[in-house]
Amino acid sequence: MTVTSPPQEPTAPRAVRRPGDRIFSGGAKGAGILILLILAGVTVFLLAESLPALTASAEELPGEGGLVSYVWPLIFGTLLSATIALLVATPLAVGIALFITHYAPRRLAQVLGYVVDLLAAIPSIVYGFWGIAWLAPRLVPFYRWLEENLGFIPLFAGPVSATGRTMLTIGLVLAVMILPIVSAISREVFTQVPTLHTEAALALGATRWEMIRMAVIPYGKSGVIGGAMLGLGRALGETMAVAIILSGSAAGITFALISSANPQTIAANIALQFPESTGLDVNTLIASGLVLFVITLLVNMLARWIVNRRADFSGAN
Amino acid sequence: MKLSTKTRATTLSVALASTLALAACGASNESETAGGGSDTGSGGGSELSGTLVGAGSSAQQAAMQGWAAGYNSVQPDVTVNYDPVGSGGGREQFLAGGTDFAGSDAALDEEELAQAEERCGPSGVFEMVNYIAPIAVVYNLEGVDELNLSPETVAGIFNQQITNWNDPAIAADNPDATLPDLPITPVNRADDSGTTDNFTEYLAAAAADAWPHEPDGVWPVPGGEAAQGTSGVVSAVGAGNGAIGYADLSQAGDLGVANIGVGEEFVAPSAEAAAAVVENSQTVEGRGEYDFAIELARDTTESGNYPIVLVSYHIGCIEYDEQETADLVKDFMGYVISEEGQQAAADAAGSAPISDGLREQNQSAIDAITAG
Numbered sequence: 087m088t089v090t091s092p093p094q095e096p097t098a099p100r101a102v103r104r105p106g107d108r109i110f111s112g113g114a115k116g117a118g119i120l121i122l123l124i125l126a127g128v129t130v131f132l133l134a135e136s137l138p139a140l141t142a143s144a145e146e147l148p149g150e151g152g153l154v155s156y157v158w159p160l161i162f163g164t165l166l167s168a169t170i171a172l173l174v175a176t177p178l179a180v181g182i183a184l185f186i187t188h189y190a191p192r193r194l195a196q197v198l199g200y201v202v203d204l205l206a207a208i209p210s211i212v213y214g215f216w217g218i219a220w221l222a223p224r225l226v227p228f229y230r231w232l233e234e235n236l237g238f239i240p241l242f243a244g245p246v247s248a249t250g251r252t253m254l255t256i257g258l259v260l261a262v263m264i265l266p267i268v269s270a271i272s273r274e275v276f277t278q279v280p281t282l283h284t285e286a287a288l289a290l291g292a293t294r295w296e297m298i299r300m301a302v303i304p305y306g307k308s309g310v311i312g313g314a315m316l317g318l319g320r321a322l323g324e325t326m327a328v329a330i331i332l333s334g335s336a337a338g339i340t341f342a343l344i345s346s347a348n349p350q351t352i353a354a355n356i357a358l359q360f361p362e363s364t365g366l367d368v369n370t371l372i373a374s375g376l377v378l379f380v381i382t383l384l385v386n387m388l389a390r391w392i393v394n395r396r397a398d399f400s401g402a403n
Numbered sequence: 404m405k406l407s408t409k410t411r412a413t414t415l416s417v418a419l420a421s422t423l424a425l426a427a428c429g430a431s432n433e434s435e436t437a438g439g440g441s442d443t444g445s446g447g448g449s450e451l452s453g454t455l456v457g458a459g460s461s462a463q464q465a466a467m468q469g470w471a472a473g474y475n476s477v478q479p480d481v482t483v484n485y486d487p488v489g490s491g492g493g494r495e496q497f498l499a500g501g502t503d504f505a506g507s508d509a510a511l512d513e514e515e516l517a518q519a520e521e522r523c524g525p526s527g528v529f530e531m532v533n534y535i536a537p538i539a540v541v542y543n544l545e546g547v548d549e550l551n552l553s554p555e556t557v558a559g560i561f562n563q564q565i566t567n568w569n570d571p572a573i574a575a576d577n578p579d580a581t582l583p584d585l586p587i588t589p590v591n592r593a594d595d596s597g598t599t600d601n602f603t604e605y606l607a608a609a610a611a612d613a614w615p616h617e618p619d620g621v622w623p624v625p626g627g628e629a630a631q632g633t634s635g636v637v638s639a640v641g642a643g644n645g646a647i648g649y650a651d652l653s654q655a656g657d658l659g660v661a662n663i664g665v666g667e668e669f670v671a672p673s674a675e676a677a678a679a680v681v682e683n684s685q686t687v688e689g690r691g692e693y694d695f696a697i698e699l700a701r702d703t704t705e706s707g708n709y710p711i712v713l714v715s716y717h718i719g720c721i722e723y724d725e726q727e728t729a730d731l732v733k734d735f736m737g738y739v740i741s742e743e744g745q746q747a748a749a750d751a752a753g754s755a756p757i758s759d760g761l762r763e764q765n766q767s768a769i770d771a772i773t774a775g
Contacts, residue, residue, distance in 0.1 A: 219638075223642055247628065333629045346627060363489070
């Protein structure tokens with residue numbers, strides 16, 4: 087944690103340090119250190135509070151078979167819902183971003199960009215209500231069709247949920263929720279593609295699609311991945327929408343996306359069980375929170391690593 | 404001048420004393436405006452003032468709002484603060500001395516009773532059922548307006564052994580109904596809840612053969628449709644044709660409500676039938692004199708009793724350190740069990756008023772509350 091400052095020779099005349107400079111540099115340094123302290127504080131809290139659950143014997147813990155068998159289906163549910171969301175949202179977001187930056191007329195692009203950003207401002211509880219009251223019942227006939235025609239694929243195995251509150255539904259709702267983040271960042275990097283690159287491609291006789299494929303996408307790839315990872319972070323941690331919509335129970339590991347039996351996600355499980363929990367049950371929930379914390383940390387580190395690795399040959403230089 | 408100084412000193416010392424007393428009581432998170440106006444020695448009728456702090460069962464929350472509002476018209480200077488942290492949390496806070504009374508869906512267990520002795524002294528605690536709410540088995544089945552279900556059938560449906568509405572077991576209970584060929588979607592609570600705890604307790608007691616699971620606040624059978632909260636269950640049942648779930652009777656709305664088999668007959672849930680089963684239940688032996696923890700007669704066969712009920716206790720000390728607290732608890736509990744108080748809860752939460760027999764029993768505990 088050293089603050090990089092321009093190299094200074096000890097003999098060079100000292101710059102005049104006014105009180106304002108000192109106060110500001112102290113404040114900035116303090117803010118930086120505070121972030122680390124908060125992160126460390128959260129880590130220490132999670133570790134200390136989950137310790138009783140980590141050391142307790144299997145019989146004392148909720149569920150059967152100990153902590154790992156309790157948390158594992160939750161991890162699976164969390165990753166599954168977030169993966170569906172990412173698979174749906176990323177191509178859509180890239181498409182939106184490309185349309186706004188390269189296809190849409192200027193005025194339409196502005197309006198469209200504004201509307202997509204507005205999606206990010208909708209509170210997740212509202213998405214929850216929308217999902218359960220509007221989207222889920224309308225998906226039921228579609229799910230019936232899926233089971234009848236594609237039921238041989240394990241993903242669409244029956245019996246179909248009568249209410250539509252399934253893993254696929256929550257994946258779609260999460261996709262809508264992360265769409266604005268991914269598309270905003272993609273849009274940002276696509277607009278930064280050097281005009282020279284695009285003009286050169288067009289001058290060589292490329293069509294617009296070829297230009298996008300050869301100049302825009304390679305340049306923006308790292309930004310898109312970074313945006314997708316940020317979206318993934320939100321999808322992993324989403325709580326209220328999942329708690330309301332998903333019909334999650336102790337269903338274990340199942341890839342059936344359209345039935346009533348779904349694994350719950352970590353965040354939603356904590357929100358649902360915490361109010362009536364006491365003693366060791368609380369420690370167990372905090373331990374599952376620790377797992378979520380580690381997962382999101384890993385995702386962020388992965389995103390950073392990918393972005394840094396790509397930065398060297400992105401064409402930006 | 405001299406006089407005014409003296410007055411101020413007295414006021415200060417009173418304030419200080421009450422602050423200290425409060426600290427001893429442990430009501431730390433409540434800024435209390437103890438006016439010191441509580442008349443010592445008289446339980447009801449007199450003007451009381453102060454703040455009563457309780458915490459616990461979220462099932463009682465709506466009823467408690469009704470009680471707090473109703474009590475406010477009787478004793479306008481008393482504030483009742485109730486934090487619906489959950490039954491376990493409520494018992495914990497009360498035993499730690501953080502609150503004056505607890506609301507809990509379950510009575511204290513052995514370990515907690517020992518702790519209660521530390522909290523309240525040798526005279527122990529009172530535990531009384533002041534809140535009774537019938538739990539209805541609600542269903543959504545087009546063309547079937549009346550549904551009878553024996554305990555074994557209910558257990559079979561919720562254990563996912565009976566999976567279609569035209570199952571012979573359901574037909575046997577309903578000889579006159581035309582049951583469709585439709586898969587059953589059982590809906591359960593996704594969150595840890597007292598409703599689930601009471602419902603599974605009923606199934607385990609009344610249909611042990613068809614229900615192999617332990618009673619628990621977390622729904623034990625995987626694979627059913629899970630929904631958050633009573634409102635979530637009601638809307639999920641409403642949304643899916645062929646769905647069946649369990650919810651507070653007061654929240655059932657337009658959904659069909661099943662009659663439950665008790666002995667030879669089928670009983671519809673109602674306030675009277677729910678109060679009757681509590682009245683007919685045995686008080687657990689070997690606890691304190693005013694500890695009216697009951698063993699609910701879930702497997703009752705008595706006519707007119709509806710056994711799927713959620714009961715919630717009020718738990719407090721027989722002997723409080725502070726006269727003021729004792730007066731407040733005594734007066735408030737007196738209001739809660741009164742006909743007026745029970746009606747307030749029924750209006751606010753749709754609960755079933757307690758019977759006169761229960762009221763008499765609980766009154767004896769309230770009369771015993773003192774300060775020492």
